[in-house]
Amino acid sequence: MSEPTTPERIFAAADELFGSMGYDGVSVRDIAEKAGVNKASVFYHYDSKDALFERVLDRYYTAHHEALEDVWGLVGDPMSRLHAVIDSYIDFMLANQRYPRLIVSMINAANPQHLEFIQRSTGSLFNWTERALGDITPDSGPLAARQFYLTISGAVTNTFIYAEAVAPWWGGNPLSEGNLATRREHIHWLVDMCLEGLARERTDV
């Protein structure tokens, strides 16, 4: 286990700070201090604050994709596949809790490049959902795959995004092991209800 290099220390500090305070809430000085390096070193290794931010984003985006691809390769019926994807989604967010926070911190950003990043990120996730649900959901209307994508992915990510906000009336930290397991059960239950409802819609037609 060797010491982290200067670029690595900068990257780790940037990851942590951007993820907790957003792009605008963090200065290069903050990052340099947290990394224990000189402010000028940050520019030497990463050109600009914006470039550093995009490097941080990019690593999450790539990891997110890889996590999805791993599960997509699994065999099984659509329902067990779907549950596997959701578990993998929750696990990924749990292991990368700054990722959903980074996403929301970009929602209001002035920089249009940040919006493009979110569009790419949500777009590829949605494509996956449509392949997974294509056979059991109609192409349009209130039961189209895109509706379930927004609802279910929201149920997952909001768990992490609003954790601090709901903690006072949730009964302790919503991300504690026990509370998160309960949340996971809730989402699985929700998915099952949706699948049952969709099955009924199909037989009714």
Place this chain on the structure above:
Amino acid sequence: MSEPTTPERIFAAADELFGSMGYDGVSVRDIAEKAGVNKASVFYHYDSKDALFERVLDRYYTAHHEALEDVWGLVGDPMSRLHAVIDSYIDFMLANQRYPRLIVSMINAANPQHLEFIQRSTGSLFNWTERALGDITPDSGPLAARQFYLTISGAVTNTFIYAEAVAPWWGGNPLSEGNLATRREHIHWLVDMCLEGLARERTDV
């Protein structure tokens, strides 16, 4: 219809800018320029940037509460009440689209007062949910009221927060009249599935 006063112009500009770029993304200079007033006037009328921000938040918070109270006074069975609340929730977000964006822009904020605001705001909404669902949901576990609160309110607010982000693959603006009506149907369908599932859980016990 008289001309808006200077404080009103400042307030309107602040509302719009904070709602689209977040607290950190907006400067007092920006607000003054948009309002067509001198920068010093902003401080004369609102003391500080932070105080102005809280005034903007407060108006949304109060309006949100009033919208809830109006619906809470309605009569009817729990199910039709629940649908009425959801419709009123969607209508409020539609009429105040900067509100959900303000909420998420505060999530990552460095200012702990902003976190307290979100805790108050989500807390009172949750109390409402618990009164509305208390008779049909268990006190704890994956089907507790708090779980449904996070899921359903997320389904509503994410519609507005992610509208721009999902637009490219959604088929036009998700907030167009037709698309929003479809989204509304989806959420109502979702609620019905949850209520049916909860009813089955109760008879099974």
Place this chain on the structure above:
DNA sequence: GTCTATAGGCGGATAGAC
């Protein structure tokens, strides 16, 4: 590669004339 020093601009906020 890493440092000090500094440029040049924008941030919130204030003083004081009118």
Place this chain on the structure above:
DNA sequence: GTCTATCCGCCTATAGAC
């Protein structure tokens, strides 16, 4: 109440010594 002028600190970014 509204303006100009200004303070001072922090911002991103760079120049240049070592």
